[in-house]
Amino acid sequence: MDRETLKNLSVEELFQVGKESGLDVYSLIDREELIDFLVEQMDLEDQGEPEKNKKRKEKYFSIESGSKGIKLREDFPLPEHYSDTRIVLLIRDPDWAFAYWDIDPKEVKSIAEKVDSPQFLLRVYEIEDGMGDSGEREFYFDIPIQITDYSWYINVPNRGSSYIIDLGYTDGENFVGIATSNRIDTPRGTIASEIDKFWHSDWTDNLIDLAGGNTIVREQRSAMIPRRVTSLAVSHYFYSQDKLE
Amino acid sequence: MKQEAYLMPVFNAHMPFVRSNDALYSTEGNWLFETIAETYLPMLEMFDRLEEENIEFKVTISISPTLLSMIDNDAFIDSFITHMEHKIRLGESEFRRSEGNPSLNKIAGLYLERFKGELEYFKKNCGGRILGRLLELSLKGRIELITSAATYAFLPLLRVTRRGVETQIDVGLDIFEEHIGRKLGKKPTGFWLPECGYSPGLEYYLEDRGIKYSFLDTHGVLFAEKKPKYGIYAPIKAPNGVTFFGRDILSTRDVWSASSGYLNDISYRDSHRDIGFELPSEYLKKFFPERKVSFCTGYKYRSRKEGVEENYYDPEVASRKALEHAENFVYRRINNIEKASEMMDRSPVIVFAYDAELFGHMWYEGIEWMENVFRIFNSRKPGIKFITGEDYLEMYPENQPVLPSYSSWSEAGYSEELLDKENDWIYRHIHKSMERMNELARRYGDARGIIKRALNQAAREALLAQSSDWALMIKTYQNSYIGSRRIKEHLYNFNRLYSSILADRIDEQWLVQLEKSNNIFPKIDYKIFKD
DSSP states (O other): OBHHHHHTSOHHHHHHHHHHTTOOOTTOOSHHHHHHHHHHHTTOBOOSOOSOSHHHHHHHHOSOOSSSSOOOOOOOOOOSOOSSOEEEEEEOSSSEEEEEEEOOHHHHHHHHHHSSSOEEEEEEEEEOTTSOTTOOEEEEEEEEEOTTOOEEEEEOSOTTOEEEEEEEEESSSOEEEEEEOOOEEOOOOSOOOOOOSSSOOTTHHHHHHHTTHHHHHHHHHTOOOOGGGTTTHHHHHHHHHHHHO | OOSOEEEEEEEEEOOOOOOGGGTTTSHHHHHHHHHIIIIIHHHHHHHHHHHHTTOOOOEEEEEOHHHHHHHTOHHHHHHHHHHHHHHHHHHHHHHHHTTTOHHHHHHHHHHHHHHHHHHHHHHHTSTTOHHHHHHHHHHTTSEEEEEEOTTOBOGGGGTTSHHHHHHHHHHHHHHHIIIIIHHHTOOOSEEEOGGGOBOTTHHHHHHHTTOOEEEEOHHHHHTSSSOOTTTTSSOEEOTTSOEEEEOOHHHHHHHHOTTTOGGGOTTSBOTTOOGGGTSOHHHHHTTOTTOOSOOOOSOOOBBSOOSOSOOBOOHHHHHHHHHHHHHHHHHHHHHHHHHHHHTOSSOOEEEEEEEGGGBTTTBTTHHHHHHHHHHHHHHHOTTEEEOOHHHHHHHOOOOEEOOOOSBOSSGGGSSTTTSSTTTTTHHHHHHHHHHHHHHHHHHOTTOOHHHHHHHHHHHHHHHHHTBHHHHHHHHHOSSHHHHHHHHHHHHHHHHHHHHHHHTTOOOHHHHHHHHHHSOOSTTOOGGGGOO
């Protein structure tokens, strides 16, 4: 293998070469950069100029920003995904959570070898309170996803509850999890009914009213749903409800 | 009123990081300078006046670590002075240009005098250091200075790695120590959560670092795990002992509300109509030769009155309104606090918390309004005192032990603005960079030379990418281009540094360029990312 060979490979293949050689290449986004890196790291025969040339400079340094004649780069490519398999769950508001995930391409490949057309799923578990991350998983609903999806807004069924997601696939019969998310505790989004027996007075409700408590509850109830799911919201919502009933 | 009552004004002063070598040229730099000119300096001058006249006041000001680093930096100060000189020259020309139009001429002259006065005040009274004046007021017990997370990251969405949140807090406190703590000889006991962003558990990080109190939006307290006995008229205490004060939503609405908030009054100045966007650029360039795109000059001649030709801003009319609104604000607070007092077995406290930049910069008359508020409180109610969080805890160390609710003061109250279609993509990268920074810190126990410099720069880039400012700019479409460019730039720089460090192949020329431009937190030590 030499530089010329690498030049004929696709970016995906270049990543593959790097990975197989035990190199962390996933933060190198630029094709030329990747080739330079591989040539150098793998001690390959280097024929011809590195492509770190004018063309690249033009691309990155073309737009002049305000600086004192320093031409600042305006184009900052980021990797679309990272190579490790993981799923992260974030709270958006009492009713909506956001999950994003990455799946190691190797893993996708090995799944594809084992299973004919696997259906990827987000299995959303509601967790009994106070049980920690691996707590009692009470019940769940599934959200089918495509291998091309990398994030999803989830309309969680209950406020003031806890959720955890398994990212996985089914072979038609069994669910196989490949990554588990962190746990989230959704906010209750309203004034607690529970009273603290040591910290309570007959005036508590009046004080909360005086502070505008009920108007906040009303305003937040009418808060918007995430913009990305407005078109999908209905199907998401019904899907989860169906499963739960 | 049957007992004393307390008011706790809290101002959150924050600006995102602007490159010092770029400040005179960039839009972000202009924001910083305009905010210094319209908010920070006028606010200090107001405190000076109150102090001189022995008017009772006490305020808590959180200065974010990014802002702190910028206002205490010589390069910024020089650029700020240049910026003010440009403004004054433009003002002189504006004054001449408007000779034929008395109402315009009056305002132009007013601005000119004002900016001249401010530059003078900055140079003479502050000795070129806003911070110096703040420290003096702090030593006099008038201002309680606290700080926030390093780059004003929204902490609830950062909690994927423990060290990520801790680093934001640790670096923030280090910066505070460097610029303020050391000089005052004390550690801060309060901490401002960026955007009041709280999720249960954050209190442990605060508690570990000696923080005794923080602030939440109203529902953080009202929606606590159990009913809060005093509503928001007393703080609550998370189970580990950190006390949280809830901001008074009514004070906020009085000022902000889109329908009836003071700042929407038609007599007030329209802060969006700036000659920087209205006059030919050839004219403006004569005074601001560095600027290439349209920008705010601070010369704004219109009031908020719409649909009329002659809506020139009238400072006297606006002044009267600011007094009227201050009267109204004080009346409503007293009314509220008296009612609360009747229902409580301890003194009620009202926390009114705002972004500092709201006053002067966004709401031009806001500083005058605030000054009126302090003056009126002083003349009206002897039983009402201004206090800080620390003062309160001295009087009432015991507070209701209950866990606050997930909350923030951004629109709708949770993470809606920080996590939506436009900006949700950032978290994958931000979280990854936190993990990678942690990995680097573990792997390179004691780096030296260029590797060490690259690691420290990677730490800066990782922190800069986490600023909630970018996410909010992207979401609200206000400068979304700048927000998205900045976040991508810092993430890109980080990723590239990460792989060059691992490959031991660092482009020194590029590194030097980064060290020069993204030079926030010069003393940062990458090892802080290690758990």
